[in-house]
Amino acid sequence: FMRWRDRFLFCAEAIYKAQAETGEIKGHYLNATAGTCEEMIKRAVFARELGAPIVMHDYLTGGFTANTSLAHYCRDNGLLLHIHRAMHAVIDRQKNHGIHFRVLAKALR
Numbered sequence: 001f002m003r004w005r006d007r008f009l010f011c012a013e014a015i016y017k018a019q020a021e022t023g024e025i026k027g028h029y030l031n032a033t034a035g036t037c038e039e040m041i042k043r044a045v046f047a048r049e050l051g052a053p054i055v056m057h058d059y060l061t062g063g064f065t066a067n068t069s070l071a072h073y074c075r076d077n078g079l080l081l082h083i084h085r086a087m088h089a090v091i092d093r094q095k096n097h098g099i100h101f102r103v104l105a106k107a108l109r
Contacts, residue, residue, distance in 0.1 A: 004031075004043055012050040029056035029082050037069045044073055055079055058086035059108055067108065083108065 011028045018026045032043040032055040040062065047055050055074065059067045067083070074081040085101070092101040 004034075005046065008043070008046060008050060008052075012052065027053060029054055029084075031056045031058070031084070032070060033058040033062045033084075033086075037066045040066060040070055041073050044070060044077075044079060048077055048079055053080055054082055056082040056084050058084045060085070060087040060091065060104075064108065 008030050011030060015026045015028055018024075030043070030047045030050075030052050032040050032047065034040040034043055040057070044055050055070075057067055057070050062070075071081055073079070091098050092104060
């Protein structure tokens, strides 16, 4: 499994190379999800230093409070935040139990 810092560097290099070759804007959603809020913010800071305009967060895996912390950092530092729905099918695709995704999305807002 690729370490996050190596992955971020690899993606940034590939993005800049593709942009130089094509003259088109390219991008990638760097996944900032981590085991702690502090680690997640560290990843978002590094992504921003690389010039990434957007980071991604697996909000069900990371948690609502962690998402709020990351959202505040992104808002204050000019980063876009993409919310990924990893693990959502376990919760919202069950016929006999679960939470509809619209409810999860509303709670996230």
